Amino acid sequence: MDELNALFGGFAVALSAYHLMLMVIGITLGVVIGVLPGLGGANGVAILLPLTFSMPPTAAIILLTSIYWGALFGGAITSILFNIPGEPWSVATTFDGHPMAQNGKADEALVGAFTASFVGAIFAVVLITFLAPVVAKFALKFGPAEFFAVQFLTFASFIGMGRGSAFKTVASMCLGFALATVGLDGVTGTLRMTFGQDELLNGFKFLVAVIGLFGIGEILCSMEDGLKFNGAAAKLRMDAVIRTWKQLPRMWLTFLRSCIVGCWMGITPGGATPASFMGYGIAKRLSKRGDNFGKGELEGVVAPETAAHAAGTSALLPMLTLGIPGSPTAAVLLGGLLIWGLQPGPLLFVEQKEFVWGLIASMYLGNVVGLVMVLTCVPLFAAILRVPFSIIAPSIVFICAIGAYTVNNAMFDVWMMLAFGVLGYLFNKLRYPLPPLVLALVLGDQAESSFRQAMLVSQGHVGIFWSNWLCGGIMTLGMVMAFWPALQALRAKFSGNGAVARTA
Amino acid sequence: MSSNEEAEGRPLFSYRTLDIAVALFFLVVCAIVMVDSLRLGITWKPNEGPRPGLFPFYIVLAMGIASLVNLAQALPRTPGGEKTATTVPGIMRMAAIFVPAVLFVFATNYIGIYVSAAIYVGTFMVFFGKFPVWKALAVSLGLAIVNFMMFEVWFLVPLPKGPLETAFGY
Numbered sequence: 190m191d192e193l194n195a196l197f198g199g200f201a202v203a204l205s206a207y208h209l210m211l212m213v214i215g216i217t218l219g220v221v222i223g224v225l226p227g228l229g230g231a232n233g234v235a236i237l238l239p240l241t242f243s244m245p246p247t248a249a250i251i252l253l254t255s256i257y258w259g260a261l262f263g264g265a266i267t268s269i270l271f272n273i274p275g276e277p278w279s280v281a282t283t284f285d286g287h288p289m290a291q292n293g294k295a296d297e298a299l300v301g302a303f304t305a306s307f308v309g310a311i312f313a314v315v316l317i318t319f320l321a322p323v324v325a326k327f328a329l330k331f332g333p334a335e336f337f338a339v340q341f342l343t344f345a346s347f348i349g350m351g352r353g354s355a356f357k358t359v360a361s362m363c364l365g366f367a368l369a370t371v372g373l374d375g376v377t378g379t380l381r382m383t384f385g386q387d388e389l390l391n392g393f394k395f396l397v398a399v400i401g402l403f404g405i406g407e408i409l410c411s412m413e414d415g416l417k418f419n420g421a422a423a424k425l426r427m428d429a430v431i432r433t434w435k436q437l438p439r440m441w442l443t444f445l446r447s448c449i450v451g452c453w454m455g456i457t458p459g460g461a462t463p464a465s466f467m468g469y470g471i472a473k474r475l476s477k478r479g480d481n482f483g484k485g486e487l488e489g490v491v492a493p494e495t496a497a498h499a500a501g502t503s504a505l506l507p508m509l510t511l512g513i514p515g516s517p518t519a520a521v522l523l524g525g526l527l528i529w530g531l532q533p534g535p536l537l538f539v540e541q542k543e544f545v546w547g548l549i550a551s552m553y554l555g556n557v558v559g560l561v562m563v564l565t566c567v568p569l570f571a572a573i574l575r576v577p578f579s580i581i582a583p584s585i586v587f588i589c590a591i592g593a594y595t596v597n598n599a600m601f602d603v604w605m606m607l608a609f610g611v612l613g614y615l616f617n618k619l620r621y622p623l624p625p626l627v628l629a630l631v632l633g634d635q636a637e638s639s640f641r642q643a644m645l646v647s648q649g650h651v652g653i654f655w656s657n658w659l660c661g662g663i664m665t666l667g668m669v670m671a672f673w674p675a676l677q678a679l680r681a682k683f684s685g686n687g688a689v690a691r692t693a
Numbered sequence: 694m695s696s697n698e699e700a701e702g703r704p705l706f707s708y709r710t711l712d713i714a715v716a717l718f719f720l721v722v723c724a725i726v727m728v729d730s731l732r733l734g735i736t737w738k739p740n741e742g743p744r745p746g747l748f749p750f751y752i753v754l755a756m757g758i759a760s761l762v763n764l765a766q767a768l769p770r771t772p773g774g775e776k777t778a779t780t781v782p783g784i785m786r787m788a789a790i791f792v793p794a795v796l797f798v799f800a801t802n803y804i805g806i807y808v809s810a811a812i813y814v815g816t817f818m819v820f821f822g823k824f825p826v827w828k829a830l831a832v833s834l835g836l837a838i839v840n841f842m843m844f845e846v847w848f849l850v851p852l853p854k855g856p857l858e859t860a861f862g863y
Contacts, residue, residue: 363753412790
């Protein structure tokens with residue numbers, strides 16, 4: 190129970206008017222940053238880092254982590270309202286969040302997303318409080334083979350859990366991988382697929398693709414359907430919070446599953462983005478209402494948000510205990526710690542007790558403050574949907590252009606965004622799934638390099654992926670997932686119904 | 694929903710046409726990547742591991758096979774495939790936002806993103822939204838100025854700027 194005593198000590202540090210004020214400021218800034226495309230949690234924290242040098246370390250980290258929480262909350266807002274993910278980890282939130290907004294339930298989707306974020310974050314903070322040293326040790330066991338296994342499982346689950354044509358899923362996913370290979374090869378330093386074009390040196394950045402595929406693609410679809418913006422019917426009722434909360438308790442199992450997936454991905458450093466996709470995929474497969482996913486199901490908002498925030502928060506665990514950041518934002522915070530003269534690692538818990546426990550206590554408080562703040566603003570956010578479509582549509586194109594430009598400061602990316610917009614429209618029409626493409630673009634480089642590293646270690650033997658129980662277990666599960674549609678088809682054939690085996 | 698669309702205008706493309714076109718697009722991408730992968734080498738290099746082309750080669754091989762299946766499924770004339778995917782008015786409406794968007798991006802190179810965005814939003818509001826000119830002016834200028842303050846002044850993120858911003862000293 191040493192942890193509890195230390196935690197109460199931490200609350201004593203964090204609960205001061207000054208610190209609470211910093212939390213409010215930080216969360217407001219964070220929400221703004223999360224809403225704006227092109228400004229992520231990592232950029233936001235990095236931009237504001239210099240402002241904190243004159244503050245005491247505890248106050249500084251409270252401000253910066255509050256910005257982080259705010260950005261995590263804020264990413265959900267644009268995903269739900271405009272189908273533009275403000276942050277990569279809110280991509281999965283758009284799948285059900287935006288349909289909900291189109292059905293006039295934007296307020297419920299927002300409340301659900303915020304509450305889910307809160308639950309995920311608190312679960313991860315509790316985990317940090319009690320399991321920090323134990324779990325961090327486990328993450329050290331991860332080698333390239335294990336990394337590849339986790340990534341393989343993530344991709345295989347798309348095939349296994351997809352609703353549409355498995356072949357379209359594979360085509361879409363492989364296109365993402367192919368686009369991810371464009372540019373400088375990280376292992377050998379050779380140029381790939383650039384065909385002498387200098388603009389392609391940097392490769393295709395997934396944010397550009399996401400902004401085009403989702404943002405511009407969505408605008409094209411709504412323009413084709415006619416003038417009216419589908420979400421315009423959103424009603425603003427103040428009882429949205431209570432209405433939504435009444436629905437949440439029956440999803441406790443989804444919450445729990447997403448929390449576990451999220452914490453696992455955050456600590457191992459899988460990151461918040463794959464965590465949100467996995468959380469969504471698992472909920473879709475296991476939930477009773479899984480068939481409704483994608484049409485505007487509250488559970489489909491809750492599952493990825495919970496997982497993303499559990500991952501985003503637990504990513505701070507390896508940073509504090511081992512000095513290994515689990516996410517880009519955690520890496521920036523790590524830089525901050527070093528500037529304040531604090532050495533992250535196991536000794537931090539011994540030498541800077543007050544700082545560490547103050548930080549952990551501020552994670553609890555920051556999330557409570559954040560939840561209260563964003564919930565009271567839900568009507569305000571939902572009101573954005575009442576703006577006429579002929580203002581919203583060009584403004585979104587403008588914002589998308591800003592987002593695409595800021596990724597690399599290149600106009601080429603803005604042109605690519607328009608091209609991806611057309612692709613997004615076509616994919617949408619023909620039911621090619623977009624998420625596998627996006628995730629392959631995000632993780633393609635990592636997956637390829639961990640595959641190649643693992644191959645180097647084993648000198649080309651695929652057996653390395655089954656060399657220990659951890660890696661082998663994950664790989665086997667992945668294989669089952671990848672061939673799930675084929676297995677289903679076989680079973681349908683042998684069940685004797687004479688039904689035509691279709692990979693649907 | 695689909696009956697509504699059919700009543701609305703002349704059909705342009707069927708789902709079958711679009712499906713075949715997209716499958717062919719995938720096959721073209723597949724061919725391009727394969728050519729470059731073969732140039733990079735797809736074999737095992739002793740002491741260095743797989744050559745850079747190996748991973749992309751097998752990835753697009755899978756993509757090519759999947760696209761061939763998609764193509765084969767799209768080719769037969771089925772009632773589902775003959776359904777109208779897009780109509781002429783639908784394409785026209787999409788062009789109404791997309792063509793100006795292309796011009797907007799093109800203009801950004803010369804007059805900066807803020808000025809061209811103000812023109813883009815303003816003209817779209819007047820011609821498509823039938824807003825009075827003063828409202829369009831207020832909204833488009835306000836949007837450009839708010840974004841300018843946000844990105845250039847507060848967050849110090851430089852975006853493409855043109856002669857007007859230079860005149861103000863940015």
